[in-house]
Amino acid sequence: MANIVQFENVGLRYGTGPETLSDVSFTLQSGAFYFLTGASGAGKTSLLKLLYLAQRPSRGIVRLFGEDAGTLPRTRLPGFRRRIGVVFQDFRLVPHLSAYDNIALPLRVAGVSESDVEAPVREMLAWVGLTDRGRAKPPTLSGGEQQRVAIARAVIGRPEVLVADEPTGNVDPDMAERLLHLFDSLNRLGTTVIVATHDFHLLNRIPNAHMMRLEKGRLGDPMGTLRNPPGAA
Template structure:
């Protein structure tokens, strides 16, 4: 599988403090599944921000889809970001919009004709098990339901990469496993999936997943060899 992401000696510093990320190097292969692990404060969210182009590195090189992402002109950022789906830790749903309209939002922003929106949004609602919640607004949904709306919104545009930041942190174990199965299903369709988590109980659920571990801003077990989460092979 071709590499679609490459980080080389990437460093990230906020303000004048110490580096949040130091000398981070790894590659992501198209169509693979990755777990990014590490304790709270290890730098997982910062690394993901670099990956979905919400932040530029202080130093180092990042190549995304074969192009230099560090020097990418600002005008080209929206096009690149549409190729990356993001599930945020705090969901970031629009509270006054229905589940249907939250999921449809990326399509409308991209200029998809209104007549072409109904079918894919209904498909996504069914995919995440929320067919009966199309008209419900986020404040009336449970945490797990809100998370599933956020996932459907992230993947409605069929992204080449899906990035999920602690997607199971606000749900019970049964829902966490269900969400993970949704990511696995998307991965089987060819999307590269990166799930950041500190929940080590999930790591054995995807036998072929690659593992990356952050510790105090430095990457250990950089991707390059396949490691089984349970055995460490």
């Protein structure tokens, strides 16, 4: 499998404070499933921000799709971001839009004609089990339903990489299992999936997943602590 993400001695600091991430190096392979674990405050969200280009490193190199993300001109950033789906911890749904319109938003922003929007949105609603909730607005949806809308919105553009920040943190265990099944299904279609979580009970739910563990802004070893590393029997 080809490398889709590479971090080389990456450091990140906000302002003049201490580094949030220090000397982080790892490689993610296309089509694999990864868990990013660590205690609250370990730097998981900061690392994900580098992955989906919301933040640039203070030092080191972040390569995405074979290119140095730190030197990309701003004019190319939108195209790169469309290749990355993001499920935020706080959902970030537009409250006055229906579930249907929230899911359709990335397609409309990308300029997809309205005649080509309905079919994929309906497909996504069915995929996340919300066929009958398309007209509902986020304030009327449960936490689990909102999370599923957020997942559908993140993947409707068929991203090459899906990044999810604590996606099961606001749902009950049964819903957590269901959400994880959705990520696994997407991964089986070829998308590289990175799920940040502090819920260690989830780690064995995806048999072929790899694990990276952050501790105080550093990975467990220079290339991350991987369970079932690629190529292992």
